[in-house]
Amino acid sequence: MKSLTNEILQLLNNKQEAAFEVVFKLYYPRLVYFAKEFVPEGESKNLVQDAFIAMWDKKPQFLNETQLQSYLYTNVKNNCLMYLRHEKVKKKYRSEAVLQKQNQVYTEALSDLDTSTVTFQEIETIIQKTLLELPERCREVFILSRMEGKKNKEVAEDLDISVKAVEAQITKALKTLRISLKDYLPLVAWLLFSIK
Amino acid sequence: MDSEKLIHKITEKKALKDSDELLNYINESGENSREYIRYKTLWALLQTGNEMDDETINQGFNAVKRGVKGHRNSILLNIAKYAAIIILAVSAGYLVQYADFNNEIAINEIFVPKGNRTSIVLPDGTKVWLSNGTRLVYPENFVGDFRNVELEGEGFFEVTHDKDHPFIVNVGEHRIKVLGTRFAVVAYPDDDEVKAELVSGKIQFDIQSGVTEESYRSFMVKPMHSLVYDKTSGKVYESIIPDGFHDYWQKGIYSFKDERFDSLAIKIARIYNVEIIFGDEELKSRIFTGTLSVDDNIYTLMEVFKSASGKPFDYYFDSGKIYIDK
Structure with a gap:
């Protein structure tokens, strides 16, 4: 699944916007489709965009692509979890039982999901x-x-x-x-x- | 339902709530539910997103660019929206507890799970980094003479200066009063101590002295010093904080010097969300010096500890725990 060259990672570590764009274009689709499995489609885009914004703000250093993957998936996972928890409270008194059940199962799935490099x-x-x-x-x-x-x-x-x-x-x-x-x-x- | 059928259902991309068959299946047993979760997460991880067209990708990229440049506040608010887990207006229990706050104001609560970190900007512009099983409660808007927030766990604060409205971090029954400054608070309810570490500025550590609700013993903390209140003995200790300790907050690096293994184990548990169990008492007292990076993985980390240890030890992983033995 590796598609980034070391050169791109190097440039990304040097905070080059062009490298950030390459990474974005490669990972945005798969992260959105990942998130879409757990949250509504429109939200999935927002949550993934938030993760990229945070990454650009923080500019973490990556030794290899696996680390980058782990970083992005971890952030998207956490954003989805926050969304689901928020949703849970917001809809506490008016949602149908099935949606609650779904959110509960999805929350469990995401919480258990190991997004470390391993x-x-x-x-x-x-x-x-x-x-x-x-x-x-x-x-x-x-x-x-x-x-x-x-x-x-x-x-x-x-x-x-x-x-x-x-x-x-x-x-x-x-x-x-x-x-x-x-x-x-x-x-x-x-x-x-x-x-x- | 056999695995084949289950996988087929998942790959149809149908939400769980829309399939009675799936709902019934996972309701049948915990094992079924776990099987569903296993396939669901794998399926999610294996998504390539190849279906997404270039226009959608570019729209996403432009949104991120807009987010990065200039519109910082609105993005952070957006993140805070997801982070704002509990809107207190719905919970009478909380409103009673927070009678200090104007009832009209929504209270936000943010919880950071173990093994995670996040940062948020409070309504007054104060920036807070939170990590590892930490809960922060703050109002949607600060009103009144004080800016009150409540913390359980670890937070690093960069408080916006406003001398007319002191910023107060409430930790249990104690509190830390601030004018404008950068400091960290470590106050887990299950720890024996409450710690305030000041980088710059001025803070006052008020320790509840028990006579009345409003009686405190107050201590001023000097810059680059930390003050530790021992809950069991009631004693207060002051010490100099090492240079760059706040790297942990901003860069995700934790440096330690001559620290015991059992004390490190507590930090590792918080940072990496994995419990360490010592099979032998002697191991707990081994001393280490070095740095932990939040982005390292726990496997690499254990290897580093192993090779750094003067005397050998063995470890193994089992259901989310690390067992260390000689």
Whole structure:
């Protein structure tokens, strides 16, 4: 999942706005989609923007991208938690029971979520492992679509194959992957499905 | 519901509240609920956001740029909005407790979970850094002769100067009275001590002396000094604070010199939200000197302690706790 070069990190550590923009454009979408799993869509954007504003104000130093990831996800997680807690109080007397239940479960999920660097290293390791299990063509498709974030159409163009073939490779990847890693892979697999 | 079905439900991106099937499933057992949470968080972490178009990304970036430049206050207010967890107007119990405040004014309460830090700006412009299991209660607007806030835990304050309206940090029954200054307060209700550390300016530490509610023993704290009130013995100690101690607040670095392992363990527990359990009494008295960075991860940190220790020790992690043994 690494897509930032050390050079960019270096520039970011030197407080270069251009590097901040690169980081923003790479991480904003995935953080918003992360937050959207727990808070309403409009709020998710605000909460992620707040995290970036705080990062620009504080200008923390990062040794590697995993640290940066951990920093951003931790801040977004905390912002979501604050939102959910605020919501809980605000709606105490008028919300439906299901929404309360949802907020309670989401709060529990976020509170338990470990956003330290270890988690991201672990996910990285898992992705590396899955890569090794794939046949070569599958791996190429996986790298382009998952790690470089390309859409199926772009992958097809890059590899000079049809979109259908890309889809076929992904389906093939799924079959291989599902058998191997129990906990993460069903989700990686679904994720691959969702990329259009 | 089997795992396959559960995952399918999660990946449909349907909110929990909109699916009776999911709600029933997680209500069935704690194990089901945990399974749902496990998949839900993993799914959230694995989002690439590839679906987002460039225009939306650029809009986001512009919003952040606007936020960074100039509109500082409005952003901080925005953050404070999420932070303002409890609006007291809804809670009669709190209103009684805070009869000092005008009933019309909303009281904000901010709570920082263990292992986290945050900073906020109070309505008078005073900036506060809070960390590690800390609760701060403050009014939406300061009215009256004093600027009263209430703290449980650790906070570093940069108080906006206003000599007509002294700033008061209430810690339990004690208080710290301020004119305009930079100082830290460490006052966890379960600790044996209350500590005020002054960087610059002037503060007065009022210790409740018990005769009446308004009777205090007052101590002036000198700049670059700390004053510790020992709750058990009732004694007060003064000491010089090391240079750069407030780095902890602004840069997330905590420096320590010749500090015992058990005392460090308490700080580590707060900073990293992990409990340390000593298997052997002797380990507690080992002395360390160095720095902790809030951004370090706990695993690296334990390795550093291990290699810094003169005599070897072993440690292992188990369900959120670290066990240390010889």
